[in-house]
């Protein structure tokens with residue numbers, strides 16, 4: 189039986205800088221707009237929420253940003269993460285393709301999220317922040333930030349989408365073990381939460397609502413900042429450590445990917461694996477095909493228009509130009525909590541607009557089936573979100589089989605599924621169904637934007 193091959197780098201081969209794709213992009217990224225005036229924002233507008241170092245990273249055009257030593261020394265607990273050649277999966281599929289996956293489930297939170305949580309906690313600590321507020325859906329981001337805050341001695345307050353709060357007691361316990369305070373959102377702690385509950389006392393919550401609550405508290409208190417686990421440029425920047433390592437590991441393997449696949453919720457793990465390779469493509473060094481995969485029930489890149497929209501439900505955040513399903517969108521309760529966000533990272537939306545990447549959506553029955561095929565071959569239980577990347581990689585491998593092509597396929601296995609086994613239980617019990625997102629709802633959500641956003645989109 190041919191077995192897996194593991195490409196490992198040692199600690200001394202850790203990347204020492206993150207890669208900023210803004211240095212290599214064609215054209216100008218559309219500016220971020222102030223929610224009140226509709227004018228481009230400056231660094232001071234973000235200062236109530238973020239430390240200055242992160243605001244600078246949000247705007248910089250420098251190609252490389254040094255990773256601070258204190259961040260590197262925490263990264264070293266699980267980084268560099270392994271790159272596997274999926275020999276047993278290749279066999280099971282009978283494909284001539286070479287399938288590789290980068291495994292981010294080895295982190296203490298079980299996903300890629302600590303790559304940015306550790307950096308964000310560090311810069312906040314250095315600038316004197318006492319406490320961070322945040323939101324979490326499935327619980328991955330809240331876990332990562334709780335661990336990072338604990339490491340740097342910061343307090344952490346997590347607004348957890350109510351439906352997940354009730355369904356995921358293990359995630360909650362993990363965050364509490366690391367000292368975080370958990371609040372089910374919508375809550376009565378904030379004006380945003382109280383307004384939502386006044387309209388609908390049984391509201392199950394959404395990421396957009398939880399963001400409103402966390403942002404509101406951070407904006408009010410001088411010693412409290414807000415941390416976002418995806419979407420923003422600085423988050424994507426921190427995740428590029430994944431792709432930078434993968435480039436080195438492909439050199440060890442004497443190979444290079446023809447196709448790269450990543451799943452997209454807000455776009456951070458996808459950008460993390462793909463942007464360093466895209467940078468090489470943009471600089472004319474080596475071509476690559478890149479595919480973003482999202483759930484058919486939350487089809488931001490494949491069905492959402494490219495437009496200015498808010499990051500949250502209560503319209504407290506700046507306006508971002510991105511693919512969006514509308515900031516009032518509440519996705520159906522399908523089983524990939526991490527992919528249930530109405531918007532998409534502006535940088536990921538921009539590279540799609542520029543024709544540099546492709547996007548595809550998949551239904552949940554297919555992705556769970558693929559996840560089980562993968563687990564049986566490779567011995568790792570993927571997170572439901574990661575199953576989207578697994579399924580698309582398997583599709584590519586089967587295409588190679590049909591066309592008799594020996595391509596190299598790389599996907600990001602962004603997390604393990606050990607806290608998400610209920611979704612597999614439901615899948616095995618035949619309780620999952622496929623949802624197609626109705627087009628009329630997208631049009632409605634966008635028509636409902638406030639005047640400042642409609643003006644920006646005119």
Ligand SMILES: *Cc1c(COP(=O)(O)O)cnc(C)c1O
Pocket residue numbers: 299300301328329417418419451452453454455456457458526527571573574602603604
């Ligand atoms: C949060 C999360 C996602 C979605 O977020 P991105 O920013 O799109 O990466 C995907 N997979 C896992 C395992 C997650 O925890």
